Amino acid sequence: MSEPDEVRKAAAGAVADLTERNALLVADLAAEGLVLWDLRRDAAGTPRGRSRPVLPWDELLNGPVPPARALERAVQTDGPARLLLVNTFPDGPHNASALDALRRARPDATALTCDLRLGDLLAEVIADTPLNRWYDLVTLQRNDDGRLELACRLLFPTGARRGEKAPVAVECEAADERGTVFAVVASAQERRYTLVTRRTMRVPPGRYTVTAELGGPGRVRFRGLPAEPVPDDRTWAELIGAIPARLPPPVTAAHLVCAIEVSGPPERVAERLARADQTIAHAAAELRDRLRVSLLAYGPHAFERRAVDAPVEIRLWAGTADEALDELENLAGTTHPGYPHAAALECVLAEVAARLDPPEPGARTAVLAVGGRPAFPPRVHPSEILPCPVRHDWAAAVDVLADRPGTALGAIHDRPEYASDVWLRLSDGAPADLAAVDVQRLGASLGLAPAAAQRLPFPLAGSP
Amino acid sequence: MQPTGRVKENPGMEPERGAPPAEHNIAMWGPPGSGKTTFLAALTIAMNRRQDGWKVVGANGPSTDALIKLTASLATQRRFPAATRGTERYRWYLIGAARERRRSLLRRRAPEDVRIGLDLLDPSGELFNQEHSGYAGAHGELIDNLVNSRGIVFLFDPVREFEDGDAFDYLHGVLSQLAHRMLDSPEFAGGRLPHYLAVCVTKFDEIRVLETAEKLRLVTSDVADPLGFPKVEPEDAQELFRTLCEVSATGNAEMVHNTLAQYFRPERVRYFVTSAIGFYVDPLIGAYDRDDYQNLLPEAESSRAVRIRGTVHPINVVEPLLWLGQSLAADRRGRSAR
């Protein structure tokens, strides 16, 4: 009888000697029969063990083949392999004699007798095996010119053991809906990387210091992320292919100015408010506290005698996304009566152009109009729409906004096929359709979220 | 189809018993929707603004009532008269304080008023469409009307022509019948009708009309006009009319001009560029603004109905009538002197 420690030591020695080619066969002489474990290292150097189906004693000892021959054949291997024999059921009627027979057939084998659960022991031995590779985290590196390159961050050197921890700073940019991939690769001297493990997690954009914890070869856990794991069936090649060539400069601050037309049928107005809500919520999810929101509600001018002409209401200026969402709720149910064929979008644009602070580097401004009616022209116009009473000129205001650095314009229109010139100018000829807004695309075109092609599958290497 | 008699029972058009007869009769004529009713509604306002003593009065009860209603609608409610249903018949007098004709040291005669009868027979669009191929009903009445007058105000609506282009059909039908009825008249000399004709291009206040005039460089402005309204000089009005005829929707309006030339004596035709409502005048500015002159206001998102935006300033509404009145008066003096 040996001590469990002796078995452990023998197993650890044999596992340490494993290579991709040199396997280890562990024969467990158990109560019900012979259980065989194949162990070898995979391409990443991680020892992997698999058990074969039990060979019952009855089959081995009472079959057509003589027992000694049957046992010898059971432990034959295709390639070079060490053999470790462990009798884990010393009291069994067949175990001792079977062990003897196997020792005779394979004098090179290590043979031990100890009552223990061999599967558990092997798992522990594997987990305790020191790394024989370097483990790196796959990150992306932004060059000065914005180009992106794969760059690895060392997590664990060779010889590292279970329980070791490595802090690593990363910056998560917006990923697509499948999340950010935390991938660990192994490399030996020759620096050829092999994927060890990967976890895809939905991580809100931001800087994080992540703690990588080694759980043994092939096992790395990441702590310190407010993340939710998601399944991911992309191949390594697909992931690499999803890396954009370059990354746009980071958004340090963003200001979304949302102008909503509150004229026309109430259900139409409600729909516009709902779209504005979605757009703001989406931008807030991407940018969090980097986002400021302004909200303008506008209707038509009033040309009636003695009517008060106040078509534009600034409901919020540079507030938080939450304030904006609340204000949208307050707006529900409002409609401006007045001139039926136009709304004062020209006054909105002039007001916004005048109100925006001077642009700051790295700060984005997005001006989004949500509505349907044409703007009032600055003077008598073939459309026969009356001129804006204050003679605001939407084309001039759009020019000012379009020339402003870091500023993007966008439009959601009730019926894009009928959109008038101001709506086309605001949206590069293609307003989003109120009935089917792709908020993600809209956010990207407004510069509030990276476009699909700019989403990063891996985290950026952060500065610690 | 029976031609209607020359003397008709026509209570709506008859002056009230006891009213002195008019010296001249003028008939107003134009396709449905060309602005006849509005033109008349603007007449009181226009005369009021002139302050030269002219006024309009109804020749009978219904016409007086209509006059009051139409004027109030335009001036106070800023609404266009409701589209004519059935057939409207109005008879009004334009009464002007005439120049004193004869002075006498001994006898100071009160100056005689000039009195011009003004008839409007306004069949609605549907009636017109049903009838305009024959003499029946209102249409025959209209021809009677024209036969009995020697002055015609013909309204030509260029905006309608841009869209429908049906003026020629209308004009041609009426003129052929009028000519037919007057064949035996000694006045029908040289194949031309004896009438004086004031061709009024209406809706000068609309963008498309003013812009056409501007493109032709026919627009002037009168420094003496406190409102500074754009204006087409009387001698240029015909050119504007002809150009407007050319751009009509069917292309037929081109023939309108030729048809008029064919039936009327050139020296008896005059062209006027008119607007019943005039250009918009911002009360704060108090004058015409070339960037903002439309005087129409759409009523609702879903309809084409319009209202009048500001104060009504009729353009060339009185002038055609006075020209006709003076021409007819001169004609009569000439004839009686002979």
Ligand SMILES: Nc1nc2c(ncn2[C@@H]2O[C@H](COP(=O)(O)OP(=O)(O)O)[C@@H](O)[C@H]2O)c(=O)[nH]1
């Ligand atoms: N812009 C403009 N529109 C007018 C004017 N006069 C009439 N209209 C328009 O033309 C329509 C028809 O006018 P109306 O007088 O009823 O025509 P009628 O059928 O000839 O009596 C009105 O409802 C107005 O919309 C005018 O002076 N200017």
Ligand SMILES: [Mg+2]
């Ligand atoms: Mg009428």
